[in-house]
Amino acid sequence: MTATTLRFLAIGTLYIVAAAPSTAADRKPTTPPTLTVQVVNLAGVTATELDKAKSEASWIFGKAGVNLNWVHCGSENGDPAGAAPCQDIDDPFVFSMGLVTKSPEFLRDTGFGFAMVYSGQRNHAGVVYPKVAELTRAYPFHASIDQVLAYAMVHEIAHLILGSTAHRPTGIMRAGCRPEELKAVSQRRLRFRSDEVEALHRKLTERSRRLELTGAARIPASKPGTSSPGLY
Numbered sequence: 001m002t003a004t005t006l007r008f009l010a011i012g013t014l015y016i017v018a019a020a021p022s023t024a025a026d027r028k029p030t031t032p033p034t035l036t037v038q039v040v041n042l043a044g045v046t047a048t049e050l051d052k053a054k055s056e057a058s059w060i061f062g063k064a065g066v067n068l069n070w071v072h073c074g075s076e077n078g079d080p081a082g083a084a085p086c087q088d089i090d091d092p093f094v095f096s097m098g099l100v101t102k103s104p105e106f107l108r109d110t111g112f113g114f115a116m117v118y119s120g121q122r123n124h125a126g127v128v129y130p131k132v133a134e135l136t137r138a139y140p141f142h143a144s145i146d147q148v149l150a151y152a153m154v155h156e157i158a159h160l161i162l163g164s165t166a167h168r169p170t171g172i173m174r175a176g177c178r179p180e181e182l183k184a185v186s187q188r189r190l191r192f193r194s195d196e197v198e199a200l201h202r203k204l205t206e207r208s209r210r211l212e213l214t215g216a217a218r219i220p221a222s223k224p225g226t227s228s229p230g231l232y
Helices: 003-019 047-063 129-138 145-162 179-186 194-214
Strands: 034-041 067-072 094-100 113-116 124-128
Touching: 034 047, 034 145, 047 067, 047 145, 094 145, 113 145, 124 129, 124 145, 129 145, 145 179, 145 194
Parallel strands: 034 067, 034 094, 094 124
Antiparallel strands: 113 124
16 A cells, blocks of 8 residues: 555545534533523522522533523512512523422422423423422431422423423432432432433524524513512
């Protein structure tokens, strides 16, 4: 084999490598999508506890290439009397998260929370705070209450994005939370699986395309202290 032939083979090999399809990890968007989560605190969660939970939830979604922007509906100090309903906003990137003391009566037993993916704007979810607190008290050395609250919020927001109430046998989208999952939560090992990350981005891309097709403008999320008729 001549030196010229070897040179062409080398160039061809480099071309094939360069033209090979990228992996899922390489296909992450250059600008991560940003979701706005409106929070209404009807369960008396303290501001410190809620801030920690929001930070942890943002970290989990950040690892999946999604940014979260948090907005409070009414009071942030854990006083249910100061809470105001979240706005029903016709924007596919705005979600409402209620921290409540019990599930709505029209829903079945919902464990830690619920996601209303088949009714209304399909962007409302909630976490039943006493159930989160109860689990944390049962396993006090496994995870803190703010970590479990973060996990529950992430789980329900993901249901809304995916448009499904289906669960996985393991991981962050499994139904319930066993002691081993609690340990993973505290050690930041319970994240979205690679196939779940792809599914989240696929659904968010679909939402972007719907906005483009309808020509609708992004609607700003509600500002703290404002109120309008909503689910909570």
